[in-house]
Amino acid sequence: MIEMYDVWKTYPNSEPALQGINVKIDKGEFVYVVGPSGAGKSTFIKLMYREEKPSKGTIFINNFNLEKLKERKIPLLRRQIGVVFQDFKLLSRKTAWENVAFALEVIGATGKRIRSRVKETMDMVGLADKADALPSQLSGGQQQRIAIARALVNSPAVIIADEPTGNLDPENSWEIMNLFNQINQRGTTIVMATHNRDIVNTMKKRVIAIEQGHIARDEKRGVYGYDD
Amino acid sequence: MIEMYDVWKTYPNSEPALQGINVKIDKGEFVYVVGPSGAGKSTFIKLMYREEKPSKGTIFINNFNLEKLKERKIPLLRRQIGVVFQDFKLLSRKTAWENVAFALEVIGATGKRIRSRVKETMDMVGLADKADALPSQLSGGQQQRIAIARALVNSPAVIIADEPTGNLDPENSWEIMNLFNQINQRGTTIVMATHNRDIVNTMKKRVIAIEQGHIARDEKRGVYGYDD
Amino acid sequence: MRSGGYTDTMIRILLRHLREGIRSLGRNGWMTIASISAVTVTLLLVGLFLIVGFNLQAASLNVEGQVVMNVFLLPDATPADVPSLQTQIQNMPDVKSVVFVSKEEGLQQLRNKLQADQDLLAGLDSNNPLPNKYIVQAKDPAQTDAIAGRISTLAHVEKVVYQKDTVNRLLTWIAWARNFGIVLMLALIFTAMFLISNTIRITIFARRREIEIMKLVGATNNFIRWPFLVEGFLIGVLGASVPIALLSTGYAILVKNIAILPSFSLLTPVPLLSETGLFLLIVGSFIGMWGSVVSVRKFLRI
Amino acid sequence: MRSGGYTDTMIRILLRHLREGIRSLGRNGWMTIASISAVTVTLLLVGLFLIVGFNLQAASLNVEGQVVMNVFLLPDATPADVPSLQTQIQNMPDVKSVVFVSKEEGLQQLRNKLQADQDLLAGLDSNNPLPNKYIVQAKDPAQTDAIAGRISTLAHVEKVVYQKDTVNRLLTWIAWARNFGIVLMLALIFTAMFLISNTIRITIFARRREIEIMKLVGATNNFIRWPFLVEGFLIGVLGASVPIALLSTGYAILVKNIAILPSFSLLTPVPLLSETGLFLLIVGSFIGMWGSVVSVRKFLRI
Ligand SMILES: Nc1ncnc2c1ncn2[C@@H]1O[C@H](COP(=O)(O)OP(=O)(O)OP(=O)(O)O)[C@@H](O)[C@H]1O
Ligand SMILES: Nc1ncnc2c1ncn2[C@@H]1O[C@H](COP(=O)(O)OP(=O)(O)OP(=O)(O)O)[C@@H](O)[C@H]1O
Ligand SMILES: [Mg+2]
Ligand SMILES: [Mg+2]
DSSP states (O other), rough: EEEEEEEEEOOSSSEEEEEEEEEEEOOTOEEOOOOOOSHHHHHHHHTTSSSOOOOEEEETTEEEEEOOOOOOHHHHHHHTEEOOOOTTOOTTTTOHHHHHHHHHHHTTTHHHHHHHHHHHHHHHTTTGGTTTGGGGGSSSHHHHHHHHHHHHHHHOOOEEESTTTSSHHHHHHHHHHHHHHHHTTTTOOOEEEEEOHHHHHHHHHHHEEEEEEEEEEEETTOOOOOOO | EEEEEEEEEEEETEEEEEEEEEEEEOOOOOEEEOSTTTTSSHHHHHHHHHHOOOOOOEEEETTTTTOOGGGGGHHHHHHEOOHHHTTTTOOEEETTTHHHHHHTTTOOOOOHHHHHHHHHHHTTTGGGGGTTTOOGOHHHHHHHHHHOOOOHHTSEEEEEETTTTTTOOOHHHHHHHHHHHHHHHHTOOEEEEEEOOHHHHHHHEEEEEEEEEEEEETTTTTOOOOOO | OOHHHHHHHHHHHHHHHHHHHHHHHTTTHHHHHHHHHHHHHHHHHHHHHHHHHHHHHHHHHHTTOOOEEEEEEEETTTTTHHHHHHHHHEEEEEEEEEEEHHHHHHHHHHHHHHHGGGGTTTTTTTOOOOOOOOEEEEESGHHHHHHHHHHSSSTTTEEOOOHHHHHHHHHHHHHHHHHHHHHHHHHHHHHEEEEEEEEHHHHHHHHHHHHHHHHHHHOOOOHHHHHHHHHHHHHHHHHHHHHHHOOOOHHHHHHHHHOOSSSOOOHHHHHHHHHHHHHHHHHHHHHHHHHHHHHHHHTOOO | OHHHHHHHHHHHHHHHHHHHHHHHHHHHHHHHHHHHHHHHHHHHHHHHHHHHHHHHHHHHHHHHHHOOOEEETTTTHHHHHHHHHHHHTSTTTTEEEEEOOOHHHHHHHHHHHHHHGGEEEEETTTOOOOEEEEEESSSGGGHHHEEEEHHHHHTTTTEOOHHHHHHHHHHHHHHHHHHHHHHHHHHHHHHHHHHHHHHHHHHHHHHHHHHHHHHTTTOOHHHHHHHHHHHHHHHHHHHHHHHHHHHHHHHHHHHHHHHOSSSSOOOOHHHHHHHHHHHHHHHHHHHHHHHHHHHHHTTOOO
């Protein structure tokens, strides 16, 4: 499903952010990516949906070889991946509803299907009553849940979430985690970068710990670690 | 220091976000504001530095009566308050260093003082090596720490932080909390909205719980609550 | 069945782009107004210049139309030579008209011309010293000189005379005015095109994050481009409508009131304004679309 | 001490604004280029029109300068009347020049004019039927008619004659061309001002979040405004420099090559270009600053 071989990433004028990453995530796995701030978690994730290109190394996602992927084919890759961005990346001129619907419009879904799926997904994240609000009219946590809804709405094969609970209270966080768990049990691969120790330690899954651009730890049913 | 009397806030075309808030925070206090997503924490905080005006009610901050505060005097109010915004609000065209320095420039500090204070503060949040990076070249947690540095740099009388640890790993979160604690012990008032149960329950301070626009709980040495 | 479904999808998506483009026009509020008003103002200027230019052009042709040359015949030209010579001149390239003026008509004209000095010509009727002549007009007044040269080599022609100095000065002035006018007109049109697309570019630059997000969520380049194309088209059309309306009413009022002045007549509104309007509409919508698509392309590379 | 400290602070902050404005110009990269090129292109157009306009204006004055009227005197005017009448006409308002032409000179001129018809005037030397006359020129050719009327009421004046038709037609054409020119020029200048400030507005609109953040962090309105003012000024000045350079070199080349044409002379570069350049510089920098400050104001209300 997701394979990386000796992947390096160096941003212009910087130290390398990732240094020789090797990882293999199977279909249907649930993976936490943990590590201190600035360790390279987001970079690791951005490589998967091709927001960033690796400086070196080979990446396979869902049988796409990203190295050989033509510019024109990138949208096809991205439609198979639902991404929750760390900074949400909502379209500021579209309402909450339209933001979620957008992920279905790009794949050419019918109006009927869009209406039913968007409604369903907005209900799942508990924001059915905020359909007509613009992102600037939503609280931080509400924005985050809209970003989550958009990632889920077209039932992608992989969900990649970069700190999807950073702006949520524990209760909402657990609801989102249960949602992810259900989706995962239906066969969706989930990769989630997080700082939430409670979640990682309670809902035990595979943990990949990144430190200073290296994979420091990769455990099947791991814990958050980093005690203080 | 901070006083609110029967404060209501209704955004256009919405249900009231705050409904009759009465609160008094003394100089030198350390207050957590907790509550579920969309409860009104950020709105409560935005009223203090006048990003939003109350629909009704009276607010005193640092002896400023916000109702009677002239447009021209608002900058004077804001300079006494260091704000960590939930969405960071960094200037995207300025480097990390310049973002922090900006809060000193507005009060007309000398170049020498700016240099020494900015360096000191960037060290405190652990980002001395990222001085020349633009916000878009920083990780989420690094951006958050720059936002914190900017709030602290001109040693304001009050620090208002809206989820300042949402994008930080536990270790960094604790470092920031220790920093806040030190600053608080030197007499600075601190108001902090947070979802971090660990922090609230470990570092025991006054807790104001907001639920659906009401103050549901206000305890001297409170806990996060909301067990699940 | 399958191909029907495919066509349905195409139509659905096209309608979506149309709706999206119109909606975006409304949502951009201030930016839309700024873009449209840039189109409006530039095209108003272009339209104004075009209308004035065409009118001055017509008026200058009118003035130029009065430049003629006198071709004096030798006394040896028989009355039979007159029509054949006339045909010969008429058949020359660039000659517009040839009118024969007999020596008797010539004397009469000289009388009229000298007005105050009538006495001078007393008694000349019986002994007319004037030659027969043709009055020749060139198709293009600037050709007068060349034609005069060619005519003067013909048999029976004594010489060709015209008011070289004054005519030349006037013609030069008009020719320069016209050439400058054309240069300025072209400069203006190019400037207008540049400014419109520049403005649209900046508004789209301000939306680059939006475009980037769309791409990250899986939109293809075309999916993003189409609504912008629709939006650019609408900006162009809406922006062109105002100057067309203003120029039409303004010109109609001007034509009505100018009728009092005798010596200057404006062109009729119908071919002038409809052609100018069409031109503005085409320029506006074309640049609107082109500006949008070109600027969007820059931000699609993610 | 304290007041010294205050002045220091003021200077420090002013320097900061200057530095900040220049820096921002560099950082806005593409937006800066778009703004500057909008200024460049519009002012190039304005400059082009100004230069062409002034030249056509001068040329038209030159053509108009050749419009004269003949004031014929009655035979009863004594040689003593001639200078007094001349002074009388000269002192009329709007009269530019009065030249006396005796009947002898008049006959000579008529001879030159009739060229081909010399024989006609043979033997008139001894019995000259021509009257004495003045050749009068109006300050403003359009006043010719009125002056002619006034002169014809004077004693000893027989009548006033000038080529009413041709002159009127020509003058009307030139007058219209000039009036249109002035209207177009004004329209162009206003359009240019609108377009420049519109462009600057859009670029600042794209930075409204930046302005809001500055306000939230405690900046006063002036603190935010000043760097924008500096930036707008620089955009105006930089944008005006290119057209000034282009027009200067272009005009110099034109003047050099046009010298071959005899009948049309261009104005000398020195007062024309330096004044046009100054005008462009002032318009550019003023609109740059004005556009910036006005647009920033909209976003300061937070
Ligand atoms: N566009 C960029 N240009 C230059 N450096 C960058 C860029 N993006 C990230 N970096 C740097 O690369 C390193 C890794 O960043 P990354 O965003 O992957 O961290 P992270 O693990 O997601 O951190 P966080 O938990 O704070 O989000 C950081 O030091 C960051 O400053
Ligand atoms: N500008 C606005 N216009 C309309 N409604 C708004 C606006 N800002 C906030 N709201 C609404 O007001 C309510 C309170 O929002 P607020 O941002 O205060 O919540 P919060 O407690 O900070 O939540 P979170 O923990 O998710 O940040 C929410 O329902 C939100 O949708
Ligand atoms: Mg990150
Ligand atoms: Mg909030």
